[in-house]
Amino acid sequence: MNGSYFQLIVINNIPFMNYFSEDKNKKREFYEHTIQYINFLFLTEKNNSPYIIQLVVPPIYMEILDLQSFREEMTEFLEKENCNVELLTYWQQKDKNLLKIMKSLIQDNRIELLASPASFSQVSNASTSTGVQLQMEMGLSIIDDYIEYRPKGFWFPEGYFSPGLDLYLQKEKLTYSYLNSVTINHSDPLPSDVGLAVESPHHVVFFPVEESLYQIFQEKNPQKQIWDKAIMEVLESYNHYTNESILSLPIDLESYVKIGEELNKSIRYLCDEGYMVHITPETYLNQFSQGMDHVHLCSSFLDQHRESQIKNQSDIYASLAFVEKELHQWRQVLLSNEAKSVQKQLEKEWLLLSALLYQDNWTAEEASSYLEAANQLSIFMKGPIDKEWMSLREKVHPILNTTIQMNNPKINEIIPSNKKKALILSWEYPPNIVGGLGTHVVGLTNSLIKNGYEVHLITAQDMQKKAEDVEEKNGLFVYRVKPIYSIEQNFIHWIGGLNLAMWDKAIELGKKTTFDLIQAHDWLVGAAAISLKDQLNIPLIATIHATEHGRNGGIYTEMQKFIHGKERQLIHAADSLIVCSEYMQDEVMSIFEVEQSKINIIPNGIESMQIENASFPSVESLHLDKNKKIIFAMGRMVKEKGFGTLLEAARKLHKKRSDLYFVIAGVGPMYEEYQRFIERNGLSECVQLIGYLHGEQKNAFYAHANIVVIPSSYEPFGIVALESLIFAVPTIVSHTGGLKGIIKNGETGLFMEPNNADNLVENIEYLLENPTEGKTIGKNGQKLVSQLFSWNRIGEETKRVFDELLVNTKVNESISN
Known part of the structure; x- marks a missing residue:
């Protein structure tokens, strides 16, 4: 095959929250969209398509489809408003049960259902692990309950993804998802070619989505000649000699119903002429997963149209985050059965508010009803429960009653501590010692513990051991990780794999531990540290032990240029720097153009001996x-x-x-x-x-x-x-x-x-x-x-620098807010 593979993704972006609205126009919009969905199922069942459609349906919408009240109202709407007798007949012949039709199409391999967040909102905006888990697990539970199906793939609404979310996909045994192709093409390390799927640090495969095609199909009246030309341009940009390029075509369901016949003509032509051939994601994984590029992915999106909405209604979104953080806190506490029912309803209010805010044309009054209920439930969590109020509120929205078991942290995994927590990254640490850096880190971590810090150190695995090992002693937690490219001979590639593994471990730790700051020791851990600074939203302090310029008296080779660039990247990304001498301070200031106020001089130390x-x-x-x-x-x-x-x-x-x-x-x-x-x-x-x-x-x-x-x-x-x-x-x-x-x-x-x-x-x-x-x-x-x-004195100096950085960070946050 000299062409590319392709897959089609149809996204049902239905405004399902309109079903609960008292606004007649919004409710009408909901029914009109549902007619389009009935039409989609009708056409998919009727037409013998040569390819399987990847289908995205909001989980909450599936629950609505099962409500008797919905079926009655939908029947009435079809009889009064719809002039398509064939569609009404189809609805009645199928017992007004769209879920049953979906099951049948899945069993006949006409569609494959993709999982998605329960509220079909941007899960990347969740601020706690509880929020992400709730969205993922509730969404999957709804699909399991109503469709009796377990998806292998996941769709992030509007393509919004942030690093670390693949960890949740992996835990739910989801094997693939989709990202903007631009994000994949700029991953670290760069993929071997364009148009290829890549594997994330948590072994989830991400297929590239061409945003240009997505935007064309998003237009009100997309034109065939325009999408034909755009698809050909994308296909011609792929390297067909790899035989692994894949074109993912996402299209909204409403557009697909409108232009599906013409789009299928385009697809049939391209397949007949050998430009592309259909492949299911699972078949692609089975065929190409062995040689797939392993990369670190950054944040991604397909459409930014909600950014202005978030800015304009920042107080509502802030309240949503507050409710989520409260949910997260209650998840750490052993609750009575009564309190658990309140917690369940609080989860429901949060999910529904999330769903509302990520649809168009919501009002502040609608959002307030959920926030007021959440506030009332928060009061019940701390005091007497008004059971009558609870009973009435539970009946307002007869959905989201699926029972899921959240992964509560084990008692021995989280030990409450009032100590400040430092996350330290160092490629050297005993028994892996190459130079003075590892010795420095030993003395520093011990002295920080004596000065009241809890230290979590991530370093390279002891190469004499096969498995990752973890040590804990007196407030020092050492996590040794195996580089992703552990047998790589090229040192730069090996370091890249080590950074991926370090980042991976830190994200995992961040789900159960709140760190106050990150400290990175030299450029070798800079990539992970810079990413974690943004991902964990904590300040970064870098200790610069030496520079490539200083070691060589200048920058002459490509290798030296690469390392010099990584040093510059870390130095400028850090909020504060530590160097060991005035000489190093002058070197960093002159070579990297850094203000003296950003640099702290703390010498190396040594343990006193008798x-x-x-x-x-x-x-x-x-x-x-x-x-x-x-x-x-x-x-x-x-x-x-x-x-x-x-x-x-x-x-x-x-x-x-x-x-x-x-x-x-x-x-x-x-x-x-x-x-x-x-x-x-x-x-x-x-x-x-x-x-x-x-x-x-x-x-x-x-x-x-x-x-x-x-x-x-x-x-x-x-x-x-x-x-x-x-x-x-x-x-x-x-x-x-x-x-x-x-x-x-x-x-x-x-x-x-x-x-x-x-x-x-x-x-x-x-x-x-x-x-x-x-x-x-x-x-x-x-x-x-x-x-x-003495390390005692140096520990005190380092603690002072850490504490000062934390204070300055809080001050800056309060000013910006």
Whole structure:
């Protein structure tokens, strides 16, 4: 097949709330629309269409169809107003039961029914998990009760979707839905081609809907030559060599009844000429789901015509949200049977008000009747219940009586807490440690807990474990997630998959935990953090540990350009920034054009240790010669850490003396190159690369080292310097970056010129020849670190920044409101 696949979606946008209106014109409009629906069912049953129609019907409307009062009134209307004798005959022959006709058409594979929100309103505007669940579960329960059918697909009214809603679809075992094709074409990562269905983080497939075609069919009198041309333009834009492109054609039922015959001519022509062929969503999934693009989807819509209405009636919509949040609160409480009946009616009032507001031509008086009832029910939830009032109100709208079981949170899943909750994203966390970032996050989370915060940390899965694991200890919750592209070799793609998994987990947590803020550590988690800021509607604070520009002395390659762009995106999206030194503050301000007022300087910290009382393995057990002076260095094996300079200094010193032994710990891309340098220059007897060290191993080497060297050419802060100083080891550091703010030359350490091996040799020789001065320098450094860089102090500083951000956010919200 060289053409595309296609499917047709018919949407019954009937103003079903008009059935309850006292306005005769509105009620007449409802019956006229119902005549169109009868006509649609009649034509679908009569005509032998070569394709199955995806049908969307508001669930509440299905309940109305089952009311005896509706059937009687509809019969009267048809007899008085309708001149189509054939349609009246059809109505009577089918026992005035449209639900029965729908069942028959589904069984005959003439239509497939799509699920939709119970009130057929924009579920993306629901502000709580209870609201979304109620819309989804009630809608599905109505279909099950009245049609005895379980849909596989879901239709978002007017195409309104927001990230995270696919989680609810997945939980209800709904496998596919529809989105504006523009949204799909701009997903992250980009899909491999246009016109393809994609899979969301929660494994729901989304078919693209061409908005241009949707708008053409929305017109009052759509013209065949116009839609023919538009459909051809779309089909020609697809890459037919993929054999996976699919054209989804959504059309309102009223338009379909009017132009259905002409539209079917267009479809038959395109099918006969090989431009497209019909496929059901389920068949498409069975055929193509294995190689489908996995993407992160942003918010989407097909029609924005309600935006002005929402702005003009913002007080009513705000009241709707208030009722929903009250429902959400009561869902967390164990209620008596009487209170449950009140809660049920409150749900009903909320759903009906939702249905009313998302139809045209409603009045403030109509909305007020639901709001007044909701207010009365709220009073009953807290005090005596007026049973007579309740009985009368329940009879006003004899619908929405389907019983559903909401997924109430388990007691052990939500522990009430008055503590502020921080959501922290970090790609590094023990046991996955690559550099200083992971060590920083450990110290920070522990100190935040001591300062009264509850911390929820999402990080990469321990790659030694198969399943996702969760830890909880003293107010710290650690969630390790598996990247969606876990076996991806390309690091950028792997990071993209990690962000999708992090976002997924955070959305899941957000259903049962209200976070106060998000903290993102570096660009690697920026995509998830930026999306969550909007999705959870909470402020974002980013900690910038280093920049790609600083690491490389500029931006030169495409990879560096990509990372630099991601850093800029995160920095400008964040409400506040934390950096570890004045040097980093200046770097961020100059490179990314950020105001100083947005940046907070909080240095890295280190846990204080009782070195004197600690026991460490002997020199011999570490495979070190006790007769030699140990010069220790540690860090990632990358160019900017300056280990090339240290190896060159070792080569020079090896020619002068034989009492030195250089130990360099760490892993990274330069490891093999450094090992070859050692072998090529005959340094194997005096230089050893020992790979990654765990905490106790690392401390053992610090304890036995005579000198520590930090030869970085770029170092935003230098947590390794703190680790060596806490052991009172005389330390040589490069005169660069944040290291300049830690060391006072000759008092708490020694400075070397970056990339200058001769100068490093001079500093090492000075400390070896002046052991007393070296010991004093080490003790002064230890004292400095203990006073200024304890995690307790840094935790207090971070808490201050967090609290200040939360206050500023509330102030800004109150001003904007």
